[in-house]
Amino acid sequence: MDGLSVKISSLKLKNPVMVASGTFGYGEEYAQLIDLNELGAIVTKSITLKPRLGNPQPRLWETQGGLLNSIGLQNVGLATFVDEKLPYLQKYDTRVIVSIAGESVSEYCQLAQALKKETFDALEVNISCPNVQHTKKGLFAQDKDLSYEIIRKAVRLSHKPVIAKLTPNITDIGIIAKACEKAGAEAIAVVNTFNAMAIDLKTKKPVFKNIVAGLCGPAIKPQALYKVYEVKKAVKIPVIGMGGIMNLNDALEFIITGASAIAVGVGNFVDPKIPINIIKGLQHYIKDNKIGQLKQLVGSLDAK
Amino acid sequence: MLQAKCRVVAHHLLCSNYYKLVLQNRSMASKAKPGQFLNIKVEKGFDLLLRRPLSIHQIKDSHLEIIYKVVGRGTEKLAQVKAQEKIDVIGPLGHGYALTEGKAILVGGGTGIASLAFLAATLKNKYNQAPIVLIGARNKEDLLCSEALEKIGCTVKVATDDGSQGFHGLVTELFREMVAIFSTHPNMVYACGPLPMLRELVKLCRHFRIPCEVSLEEHMGCGIGACMGCVVKGTKGEYLRVCKDGPVFNANEVVL
Structure with a gap:
């Protein structure tokens, strides 16, 4: 297994395969189908200060090779998470990355502060959920100053490695990534879902009440890959790549482009075994290609 | 699972x-x-x-x-x-039907009858009492499961939209007639079918004060309770997961 170990700044993972926030709950359900101990890391469903109801139905819409979602961060809230969900995850031999989402800078601070004393491995700061209101102008991760401020405060208050999760819905993602790096983030998670919509032809209405929803799945993989490329060019800290990863080849593409680790998102719905299959596939790949350490492959893209 | x-x-x-x-x-x-x-x-x-x-x-x-x-x-x-x-x-x-002893009426519309047939057989085996089953279909060609249900001893009544078999009309009207006119008062009603049918049936069960369980259908993401995609509004204002908290709910738990 050692050939697969990777470092995300100070965070050491036994392998680079994670499960993405929002697609894995708090691990309990999937534990019945796969061995969570095999995963490199589990990123929890984003936690908010108070329990969150989420958006009205419909919340899902299937597209060709993709899925639109508008869940709206329905979650149990910080207190229940700490009391009931986190202890469960701590039993496993995998890295636990807690994802947080706030409605304001102050909420991110309260979350980071409250989680300081808890036992887990890293904090993912979700400043890019497209399905909830951030600021009047858009998402936090569309504003470099707000991104800087939130990440800076999370770093100072949490005493844990901080990962900034960014949105692809921006002209130059590199600017935001740089701001997060400067703020002290140890890694950048690239990317959250793409803004998209669907129409009900019978009613001529948008399917989703918010009109906009987030697109994920194989349909966005080439776009997500390019976002990883752009972020990798902009920053020196590690990048965690995600967006439609369904198999070994997808994972390799992200790693070669520069992702030190990758996350499986909607793939978990399609086949809960995908993360495990990718881990096994990577083991065979490095053996067959006589690569001593998988990390040698990270960013080996020949773009000349 | x-x-x-x-x-x-x-x-x-x-x-x-x-x-x-x-x-x-x-x-x-x-x-x-x-x-x-x-x-x-x-x-x-x-x-x-x-x-x-x-x-x-x-x-x-x-x-x-x-x-x-x-x-x-x-x-x-x-x-x-x-x-x-x-x-x-x-x-x-998912969470299936809660088995209760006593007189039960099962109401199925379209493919909804499929899951109720499993319930009918289980109730028969467990309590040695075959339930009454009401089946709604568009026409007699689309009628499912009726012979198999009769074979295990169920009293089967059919309602078709075009009157080609059984009662001419909606299965909920048939249900209302049975309970109101023939005083067939069950201890429990189990239902699976299209949403308008379930809404009407729940209304009737409230009126007649009969406990009722409904099986709901929804587009699902993960199907195991992790993604919060397939929700239904609960009566306490919260969103419940159809895949894990349901698909069968007590009618009092959900807003249809």
Whole structure:
């Protein structure tokens, strides 16, 4: 297994395969189908200060090779998470990355502060959920100053490695990534879902009440890959790549482009075994290609 | 809950666009309860991304039977699967019907009757009392499960939209007549079918003060309770997961 170990700044993972926030709950359900101990890391469903109801139905819409979602961060809230969900995850031999989402800078601070004393491995700061209101102008991760401020405060208050999760819905993602790096983030998670919509032809209405929803799945993989490329060019800290990863080849593409680790998102719905299959596939790949350490492959893209 | 590649034992057209699929998996079959469902990957690739949740119609030894209607791309794809092929299945999933002793009326509309047939057989076996079953269908060609239900001793009443068999009208009207006019007062009503049918039935059950359980249908993401995609509004204002908190709910728990 050692050939697969990777470092995300100070965070050491036994392998680079994670499960993405929002697609894995708090691990309990999937534990019945796969061995969570095999995963490199589990990123929890984003936690908010108070329990969150989420958006009205419909919340899902299937597209060709993709899925639109508008869940709206329905979650149990910080207190229940700490009391009931986190202890469960701590039993496993995998890295636990807690994802947080706030409605304001102050909420991110309260979350980071409250989680300081808890036992887990890293904090993912979700400043890019497209399905909830951030600021009047858009998402936090569309504003470099707000991104800087939130990440800076999370770093100072949490005493844990901080990962900034960014949105692809921006002209130059590199600017935001740089701001997060400067703020002290140890890694950048690239990317959250793409803004998209669907129409009900019978009613001529948008399917989703918010009109906009987030697109994920194989349909966005080439776009997500390019976002990883752009972020990798902009920053020196590690990048965690995600967006439609369904198999070994997808994972390799992200790693070669520069992702030190990758996350499986909607793939978990399609086949809960995908993360495990990718881990096994990577083991065979490095053996067959006589690569001593998988990390040698990270960013080996020949773009000349 | 298990994930397995299940062999298709049989797969054939029943009537109009209703199909019966028989899968082989001993451990899934032994765990399955009435009202639970299987989440089936209908194609090997990822064009059609999500699995399709389908209610269990019947368990026969190590066989799991499903009756489904072709309604969209997913079920169209599923209909092409041939006997002896293997398909990827996760199940049994969800919270099924709560079994109660006493006089029960089962009300099924369309393919809704499929999961109720499993319930009828289970109630018969457990309490040695076969329930009354009301089946709603568009016409007599689309009528499902009635003979099999009669065979296990159920009193079966049929309502068709066009009057081609049984009561001419909605199954909910048939239900109202039975309870109001013939004073058939059950201890429990179990229902599965289209949303308008369930809404009307729940209203009638409230009126007659009969406890009622409804099985709901919703597009699902993960199917196991992790993604919060397939929710229904609960009466306390919260969103409940159809895949895990349901698909069967007490009518008092949900806002339909």
